[in-house]
Amino acid sequence: MVFLFITLILAITNLKVVYAERPSALYTSKSQMIAQWMALCDAHPEWASYESIGKSIQGNDIWLFKIGTPTGGRVMYDGQCHGSEDGGTEILYKFCEWLLESNDTLAKHILQYNYHLIIPILNVDTTARQNMRREYVLDNGTVINVPYGVDLNRNGVYRWGESGSPDPNNDYEYRGLYGGSEPETMALHNAVGKYRPEIYVNTHNGGEYMLHYLNTSLEAKIKTLKAQYEQEYNITNPYPARRGGRGGFLSADAAGSWNASGWLWEVTTWENLTPTLDEWLLKYYPRAFPVLLAFAKAVEKEPPPIPEITLQPANINAMLIITISLLTLILKFKIQKPPKNQQNSIQ
Numbered sequence: 617m618v619f620l621f622i623t624l625i626l627a628i629t630n631l632k633v634v635y636a637e638r639p640s641a642l643y644t645s646k647s648q649m650i651a652q653w654m655a656l657c658d659a660h661p662e663w664a665s666y667e668s669i670g671k672s673i674q675g676n677d678i679w680l681f682k683i684g685t686p687t688g689g690r691v692m693y694d695g696q697c698h699g700s701e702d703g704g705t706e707i708l709y710k711f712c713e714w715l716l717e718s719n720d721t722l723a724k725h726i727l728q729y730n731y732h733l734i735i736p737i738l739n740v741d742t743t744a745r746q747n748m749r750r751e752y753v754l755d756n757g758t759v760i761n762v763p764y765g766v767d768l769n770r771n772g773v774y775r776w777g778e779s780g781s782p783d784p785n786n787d788y789e790y791r792g793l794y795g796g797s798e799p800e801t802m803a804l805h806n807a808v809g810k811y812r813p814e815i816y817v818n819t820h821n822g823g824e825y826m827l828h829y830l831n832t833s834l835e836a837k838i839k840t841l842k843a844q845y846e847q848e849y850n851i852t853n854p855y856p857a858r859r860g861g862r863g864g865f866l867s868a869d870a871a872g873s874w875n876a877s878g879w880l881w882e883v884t885t886w887e888n889l890t891p892t893l894d895e896w897l898l899k900y901y902p903r904a905f906p907v908l909l910a911f912a913k914a915v916e917k918e919p920p921p922i923p924e925i926t927l928q929p930a931n932i933n934a935m936l937i938i939t940i941s942l943l944t945l946i947l948k949f950k951i952q953k954p955p956k957n958q959q960n961s962i963q
């Protein structure tokens with residue numbers, strides 16, 4: 617008992633130390649992060665665009681960034697459904713910067729063969745885990761106080777109620793009044809419905825693993841590709857993938873409501889957060905890169921063929937003129953050039 621108590625005290629102290637290592641709750645503030653994504657996309661309008669998919673409890677926009685070819689294989693990601701968990705957001709920003717600005721052959725290929733749909737910040741109002749819901753007012757006037765907000769990753773529409781807590785005073789995983797009761801949850805649910813990505817990935821900080829909700833044909837394909845890329849880049853499986861998740865999870869909603877291959881990805885541990893973003897990316901980007909490549913490759917699609925030139929009368933005339941001019945030139949050249957035997961005789 618005493619031992620357990622000491623372990624608990626040590627764990628709590630350790631947790632505080634871990635949080636103290638980062639100067640703030642996030643590496644990049646929410647407003648700065650969105651500004652950065654917009655600037656990146658504005659600089660590459662041929663490949664990127666963005667839109668608001670809805671508003672949060674406090675009326676802030678939830679942004680979706682779309683990068684690549686719309687007819688390509690679609691992979692949707694979100695970050696910070698838990699307000700303080702920015703691992704996925706940072707990794708995805710670096711990945712998209714590489715896609716758009718590196719000129720790397722592989723990056724160009726992914727831009728042509730995939731369409732990446734990224735919601736960098738779902739819980740836009742707060743750096744706390746749960747959202748800013750503070751009360752529900754029922755039709756009969758009853759007010760339910762929600763002092764710590766709702767856990768968006770327990771508020772999914774599909775099989776809501778299988779996970780999280782029904783207690784509005786729960787400060788960690790209150791699941792809300794009903795599935796999709798939160799505007800952030802519904803903004804995401806509707807965006808998945810609108811774009812119908814083949815793969816949906818919900819990112820977190822916390823552990824280093826991946827969960828796939830349902831067995832789809834993509835599950836084995838993604839695992840195989842992930843292993844292949846990890847071998848190619850000399851990375852030793854930092855994210856073991858296993859079946860998991862429950863109803864109410866956002867990955868379950870994308871799978872159950874929209875038929876996507878739904879994944880939950882714990883990108884980093886809390887213990888490994890470093891004081892600066894650069895140090896953290898140095899450690900985690902190489903681990904995450906094969907996973908990002910595997911998701912893209914698993915659903916990639918040939919870009920549409922370049923449309924053929926139709927033979928309009930104007931085009932036919934132009935082609936005739938070019939052909940006649942070319943023939944005239946060739947004939948002229950032949951006439952001017954003396955025959956071979958004549959050349960010899962001059963010598």
Ligand SMILES: [Zn+2]
Nearest residue numbers: 698701820821
């Ligand atoms: Zn989380």
